[in-house]
Amino acid sequence: MSQNDDVWLVIPAYNEGQVIADVVEGARKTFPNIVVVDDGSTDDSAQHIATTGAHLVRHPVNLGQGAALQTGLKYALAQPGATYFATFDADGQHQTADVEKMVELLRSGVADVVLGSRFIEQNGQVPWIKRVVLRTAAAVSPTARKLKLTDAHNGLRVLNREAAGRLRITMNGMAHASEIVSFLAGSDLRVAELPVDILYTEYSRAKGQSLINGVNIIFDISLRERGRR
Amino acid sequence: MKYFWIQLVLIVGSLSLALMFIRRWDRANTRAWKRIAFSVFVIVNVYAVLRPTDVTWFAQQLGVGRGTDLVLYVMVLGMGFLTLNTFLRFRSLEKKLTDLARTVAINEGVRSNDERLGPDAAVPASSESLKA
Numbered sequence: 001m002s003q004n005d006d007v008w009l010v011i012p013a014y015n016e017g018q019v020i021a022d023v024v025e026g027a028r029k030t031f032p033n034i035v036v037v038d039d040g041s042t043d044d045s046a047q048h049i050a051t052t053g054a055h056l057v058r059h060p061v062n063l064g065q066g067a068a069l070q071t072g073l074k075y076a077l078a079q080p081g082a083t084y085f086a087t088f089d090a091d092g093q094h095q096t097a098d099v100e101k102m103v104e105l106l107r108s109g110v111a112d113v114v115l116g117s118r119f120i121e122q123n124g125q126v127p128w129i130k131r132v133v134l135r136t137a138a139a140v141s142p143t144a145r146k147l148k149l150t151d152a153h154n155g156l157r158v159l160n161r162e163a164a165g166r167l168r169i170t171m172n173g174m175a176h177a178s179e180i181v182s183f184l185a186g187s188d189l190r191v192a193e194l195p196v197d198i199l200y201t202e203y204s205r206a207k208g209q210s211l212i213n214g215v216n217i218i219f220d221i222s223l224r225e226r227g228r229r
Numbered sequence: 230m231k232y233f234w235i236q237l238v239l240i241v242g243s244l245s246l247a248l249m250f251i252r253r254w255d256r257a258n259t260r261a262w263k264r265i266a267f268s269v270f271v272i273v274n275v276y277a278v279l280r281p282t283d284v285t286w287f288a289q290q291l292g293v294g295r296g297t298d299l300v301l302y303v304m305v306l307g308m309g310f311l312t313l314n315t316f317l318r319f320r321s322l323e324k325k326l327t328d329l330a331r332t333v334a335i336n337e338g339v340r341s342n343d344e345r346l347g348p349d350a351a352v353p354a355s356s357e358s359l360k361a
């Protein structure tokens with residue numbers, strides 16, 4: 001049907017009923033294989049997703065975005081023919097054209113993982129305060145520095161089968177972005193970054209991460225190695 | 230040197246807190262130690278209620294003025310252990326909950342996606358990957 005039959009989009013969704021169906025149907029024009037993980041939404045997200053052609057996996061309780069990504073990856077890994085795995089936001093801020101570019105890079109075999117970056121090309125779309133904080137986060141994070149990343153917290157990533165199979169997200173909450181980067185830094189996987197455009201709509205701004213949540217992320221990360229069994 | 234003993238007690242207590250934070254703390258023998266500590270706590274409690282002056286005497290031996298102060302110091306340490314223990318327990322519970330919810334979600338998802346999108350639309354995760 002499509003040349004992208006071997007690509008699976010993993011979309012974690014939590015209370016995105018307003019936009020999820022449009023985002024999924026929009027993405028399905030390019031990528032027929034999509035699994036949406038409804039992370040225990042309390043709104044009608046699940047019904048909206050059910051009207052689309054995407055696979056739906058529902059967490060019985062809300063676990064967090066990191067957990068939803070891991071669930072989606074696990075589901076997608078089991079599907080026949082799945083070779084490339086993209087993590088994609090449910091609020092419509094990512095664009096399939098970017099995913100196509102990233103998948104192309106993986107297909108060429110020069111990288112195992114491609115991360116989206118908002119900062120390689122300055123597009124002026126990112127609110128300046130967010131830009132400062134995110135760039136600082138990338139600059140002070142030792143793992144992000146090791147990989148020479150410019151943007152450690154971008155939700156758009158494409159992984160090949162090996163990378164997706166080895167990734168184990170244990171941080172259920174928002175700290176998974178840093179966890180993924182540190183996993184990549186500690187592995188022998190080849191990581192590349194590509195510029196992506198993020199659409200900061202009113203909706204995604206309202207739904208997006210507040211900067212104060214960065215405090216939670218730092219806290220979670222610092223406790224990550226503790227109490228693990 | 231007046232405060233030497235109480236300082237020793239508090240520092241050792243704090244260090245063992247840090248150790249507990251870093252090391253695994255859910256093995257059977259550490260669980261046994263926690264239970265022993267709890268039993269000692271109960272016995273000391275009863276004793277302190279019956280003979281409060283002995284607590285003051287003991288506090289003075291450690292360099293602390295009043296028995297109340299000693300009880301306060303020990304309570305702070307006890308709180309620390311309690312908090313940490315609860316935190317670690319919650320973490321381990323959260324991990325179990327995640328694994329459980331993920332397994333349920335995927336099993337249920339495979340079934341309902343087959344119904345919704347047609348048979349063979351979804352393939353169950355293999356038992357090996359389910360364990361992951």
